[in-house]
Amino acid sequence: MKQSQMFIPTMKETPADAESVSHRLLLRGGFIRQNAAGVYSYLPLGYKIIKKIETIIREEMDGIGSQELLMPAMQPAELWHETGRWDVYGPELMRLKDRHGRYFALGATGEELITSLIRDYLNSYKKLPMSLYQIQTKFRDEKRPRFGLLRGREFIMKDAYTFHDSAESLDKSYWEMYHAYCRIFERCGLKYRAVLADSGAIGGKDTHEFQALAEIGEDTIAYSDSSDYAANLEMAAVLDTDDAIKGKALPLEKVSGNQEIAQDTALTAHWFKTRTDTVVVFIKTGDEINDVKIKNVLGTDLIEPLETSNKDAIHPDKGVRVLADNALKHLAQTSVYNEAENLTYFHLDPDRDLAIERYDDLRFIKEGDPSPDGNGVIKFARGIEIGQVFKLGTKYSEAMNATYLDADGKAKPLIMGCYGIGVSRTLSAICEQYHDDEGMIWPKSLTPFTIHLITVNPKNEEQLKLSEKLYTQFSNQGYDVLWDERKERPGVKFADSELIGCPVQVIVGKKAADQIVELASRKQKERIETKVGQLSDAVT
Numbered sequence: 001m002k003q004s005q006m007f008i009p010t011m012k013e014t015p016a017d018a019e020s021v022s023h024r025l026l027l028r029g030g031f032i033r034q035n036a037a038g039v040y041s042y043l044p045l046g047y048k049i050i051k052k053i054e055t056i057i058r059e060e061m062d063g064i065g066s067q068e069l070l071m072p073a074m075q076p077a078e079l080w081h082e083t084g085r086w087d088v089y090g091p092e093l094m095r096l097k098d099r100h101g102r103y104f105a106l107g108a109t110g111e112e113l114i115t116s117l118i119r120d121y122l123n124s125y126k127k128l129p130m131s132l133y134q135i136q137t138k139f140r141d142e143k144r145p146r147f148g149l150l151r152g153r154e155f156i157m158k159d160a161y162t163f164h165d166s167a168e169s170l171d172k173s174y175w176e177m178y179h180a181y182c183r184i185f186e187r188c189g190l191k192y193r194a195v196l197a198d199s200g201a202i203g204g205k206d207t208h209e210f211q212a213l214a215e216i217g218e219d220t221i222a223y224s225d226s227s228d229y230a231a232n233l234e235m236a237a238v239l240d241t242d243d244a245i246k247g248k249a250l251p252l253e254k255v256s257g258n259q260e261i262a263q264d265t266a267l268t269a270h271w272f273k274t275r276t277d278t279v280v281v282f283i284k285t286g287d288e289i290n291d292v293k294i295k296n297v298l299g300t301d302l303i304e305p306l307e308t309s310n311k312d313a314i315h316p317d318k319g320v321r322v323l324a325d326n327a328l329k330h331l332a333q334t335s336v337y338n339e340a341e342n343l344t345y346f347h348l349d350p351d352r353d354l355a356i357e358r359y360d361d362l363r364f365i366k367e368g369d370p371s372p373d374g375n376g377v378i379k380f381a382r383g384i385e386i387g388q389v390f391k392l393g394t395k396y397s398e399a400m401n402a403t404y405l406d407a408d409g410k411a412k413p414l415i416m417g418c419y420g421i422g423v424s425r426t427l428s429a430i431c432e433q434y435h436d437d438e439g440m441i442w443p444k445s446l447t448p449f450t451i452h453l454i455t456v457n458p459k460n461e462e463q464l465k466l467s468e469k470l471y472t473q474f475s476n477q478g479y480d481v482l483w484d485e486r487k488e489r490p491g492v493k494f495a496d497s498e499l500i501g502c503p504v505q506v507i508v509g510k511k512a513a514d515q516i517v518e519l520a521s522r523k524q525k526e527r528i529e530t531k532v533g534q535l536s537d538a539v540t
C-alpha cells in the first residue's frame, strides 16, 4: 500500500487522557480512534491486526472441531428473563426498547442465546458433544472503561460453547479448548500464564483465566517460581444465600463475634482466594463502602467502589455483589493481615452454617510463601485477563429447559462449557508487551505490514525509481509492504515509521543512484547499508 493513500492519522503529541502505554501508542500510531467512552473505531492499520488475531483464533477453533456461527448482538429480553439474568446482571447489561415497546439486551455474553438456539436440536445423546463459537461485538456498560481497548464498553469477543452428556465429555472439551487457547496466545507472541480462577456466579467448578503478563494488568497472579502452579489472587464478592442474607445493610459492629447472620442482613465480602488460601473481608454495604480503603499486597486498591457490580450483582442499583453458592465452599481457610483502618476482618467457615467470627490474627498470602503444590515459593505478577475457560455445568440448560434424551430415553439437562477470548483486549495486551518509547514493535505474526519501505525524498528521481522497483519486487515476493512515498519531511516519516512499528524498514535515500539502501530492524534500530541485490536475503 502507498502510505499517501492510507488513513493512518498518527499523532505527534501524547494524548492527555491515555493512561496506559497500549492506549497511547494505539492512538498515536493511528490504529484506533475513540468515538465515546469505551467505544472505539478500529482504523485500517488496527483492523488489519484484529483480523490477523481473528484468523489465528479461527484456525485453532476450527482445528478442535468447533463450528463458527454468528449470533446477533441484539438479544430478546425474554431469554435473559428465562435465566433470571435480566435482573441479576446489573447495570453492566445494556438494554434497549424497540418501537413496539419490546426490550432487548445488547449481548454482554451469549449463553442464553446459544442455549435457545440448540435446545430444540440437541435433543439426543447421539448428537453430543457439540462445539460452537462466534466472533462478535459485545457490550458491557463498564463502570470505568479505561486503558483504551483493555476495558471497553463495546469490544470484540470470541465466545465458544460446548454441550455434553457427561462430565467426562465436558472435561475433554475443556482441556482441548485450554490447549487451543495456549496455542492462540503463543501464536500471538504473548507472554502469558494460565491461572486457576474463581467461577463466581457463573457457576460450575473448573475455570482458568489466561493472563497476559503486564504491569498495567488489573489482576494479580500468584505463581510458583518452580512449578506450573498459578492462580488469580484477587476476588471479590458479596454474601448472599437464597434466604439467609437479604435486603438492608447491617452495621458491622453488630456482626462481630460468633454470631449468626440475621435474616435481613446484606453484607459485602471482599475475599482473596488461591487454591488453599482464602481471605474474607466483610465491610459495610451501602454508600459507605466508598470510604473504605484497603490496599492489597502489591499496593493496588483491593476494594473497588460499590458500583463495580457485574453479572453477579443482585442489587444493580446498589452494586451489591453476590457470592455464588459454590464459592462459599472455597472459603474454608482464611488468613488476612490487617493493613487498613476502619475495617473489620472475619473468618467465614462454611461448615458452620454461615456463622462468622472475628479473626484477629490475619495475614495475606505473601511472596515467598511456599507454593500450595509444594514446589517452590510464591511470586506475584500483574496480568491482563485475555481469556477464560469455564465448566458451566447445567446452570443454563436447567434454567432454559435444554434437555436431551439419554440412552435410556430419560430427559436430562445438557452439560455445558463456555470459553471467551477478548480479541480487542488481546490487541492491547500485545501492545503492552511489544513496544519501545518511540512506538510499536509488532511481532511478525501480527504486524500490519512486514516491510516499511521509506523513500526519504520522493522528489528525487533516483530514489523514487528505486523505491518503485523495490515495492514491486517485495510485493511479488509475497511481502506485505507499506510504502511511504509521501512528500513529508524525513523526520516526520521516520517518527511515523517508529509509531507504526513494522518489523523491517527499508530506507531509500541518498545512495539510491548506487543501488544502495539502508536496512533496519524496528527493534534493533541500527541501520545497515545494503546493496539492493542482497536485500532479499537480508529481509527474510
Ligand code: ATP
Binding pocket: 109, 140, 142, 149, 150, 151, 152, 153, 155, 156, 157, 385, 386, 387, 388, 420, 421, 422, 423, 424, 425
Ligand atoms: P474482567 O474481569 O476484565 O472484567 P470478565 O471476567 O468480566 O473480564 P469474561 O466474562 O470472562 O470477562 O469475558 C471473556 C473475555 O472477554 C475476558 O477474558 C476478556 O478478555 C474480555 N473482556 C471482558 N470484558 C471486557 C471489556 N470490558 N473490554 C474488553 N475485553 C473484555
Ligand code: MG
Binding pocket: 310
Ligand atoms: Mg468484567
Ligand code: MG
Binding pocket: 385
Ligand atoms: Mg475476570
Ligand code: MG
Binding pocket: 209, 385, 387, 388
Ligand atoms: Mg473472566
